[in-house]
Amino acid sequence: MEKQSIKLGLMGFGTVGTGVVRIIQAHQDDLQKQTGLGIEIAKILVQDAEKSRHISSMNSLLTTDPAELLDNPDIEVIVEVIGGIHPAKEYILAALERGKHVVTANKDLMALHGAEILNKAQEKGCDVFYEASVAGGIPILRALVEGFSSDRITKMMGIVNGTTNYILSKMSQEGADYSDVLKEAQALGYAEANPTSDVEGFDAARKMAILATLGFRVPMKLEDVDVKGISSVSKEDIAYGKQLGYEIKLLGLARRDGEAIEVSVQPTMVPKSHPLASVNGVFNAVYVHGEAVGETMFYGPGAGELPTATAVVSDLVTVVKNRKLGVNGRGMVAPYKEKILKDDSEKLSKYFLRIVVTDKRGVLAQITQLLADKNISLEQVIQQPYNNGEAEIIMVTHLSAKSDMDGVIAYMEQMDIVSKIESCYRVEGGDK
């Protein structure tokens, strides 16, 4: 007799796992109508089976033994929402080895070991989907793989970490304190188990590596991404940025010029007129530019229980539909282009630079001369008194090479007249 439902093993019953259960329960009818099969949760793997849960009706399904999911031949799909590399990687590979399809929200794992996992899936004729791993509820991976399959993407610029966007928005809008807002983001379930991943930019870097691999069709690695987090962003930087017409965002940038690619994550000044400047709170947005399509933008909640779970359950629906069509494991296209990375002289950007100098005649002229000697010209300059006998100079440059800007900073660090380099940010989105 034809099966009436497909059984899944859920690994992890925290923020995202709870959302997955809620959506499967609440939308069961719709899911069944779309796929022709019900979705039944057969077992749930957790770390502590005694812990009290938001949904107590699932208690009889809890186990701490992964074999109860992996060795159960009735379970056809594993949903991995444990997070981290180990033991998630071993569980996923074991599931694929046994011919089970996998849906995961794990960007750490997919950014580091995605190729190995996808190869194993292909060998075993299984699906692996990971839409929730980038920009939570926004279907951006699907858009890159399917929606833009006919185009050549030149640029992806994204706010892809909800926690840091929540922190920067509250600092900018309410003058809130960094560490207080981080605690709020943790309480709301946005932050990673170790929030250093969020605030130091590693979570966003993993997501940008995934986006660049799928968007540019090259095998990008995590170490190819230049990373800087938000822990050094000060209230003063935010205030000066505003004064000059910018918001500071933790921006992921993946840009291709010809065949050469750069990928970075760093706090960046974005003009207030750019749509990314008004993406606030836990919201994420990914701006995608394609040679043929031109500009597009995808916006939505980047973290949180239900938004993230929608992406997981949608992947599950695709697995079930593929199963009906008998095409599991055939939809993946491995990166097929050679990876050519830009060197620093090819990475062009405007820069915002804030320095403290000795306040005496000719200092500003010396600074602008230094910049000119390093091929950097200025678009805006503000000088104002700082402490006793010192002045603050805030500059925005025209397009400059990263290598030239790094040279300027290194030189300024040795200059007697420069007492402090307060901050240096890239400025992006002005060409919009």
Ligand SMILES: NC(=O)C1=CN([C@@H]2O[C@H](COP(=O)(O)OP(=O)(O)OC[C@H]3O[C@@H](n4cnc5c(N)ncnc54)[C@H](OP(=O)(O)O)[C@@H]3O)[C@@H](O)[C@H]2O)C=CC1
């Ligand atoms: N939270 C979010 O908004 C988003 C999260 N993600 C990703 O989703 C994944 C899950 O995140 P989230 O739900 O927030 O994480 P949580 O910390 O809330 O939940 C983790 C779950 O995994 C279980 N678990 C942890 N370690 C083990 C282990 N060794 N063996 C068995 N079970 C284990 C925990 O068990 P127990 O309950 O017993 O402690 C818990 O149920 C991560 O990869 C994360 O990056 C992606 C997008 C957004």
Ligand SMILES: N[C@@H](CC=O)C(=O)O
């Ligand atoms: N910690 C992440 C969760 C989603 O990926 C974030 O804040 O974006």
Ligand code: NA
């Ligand atoms: Na997504």
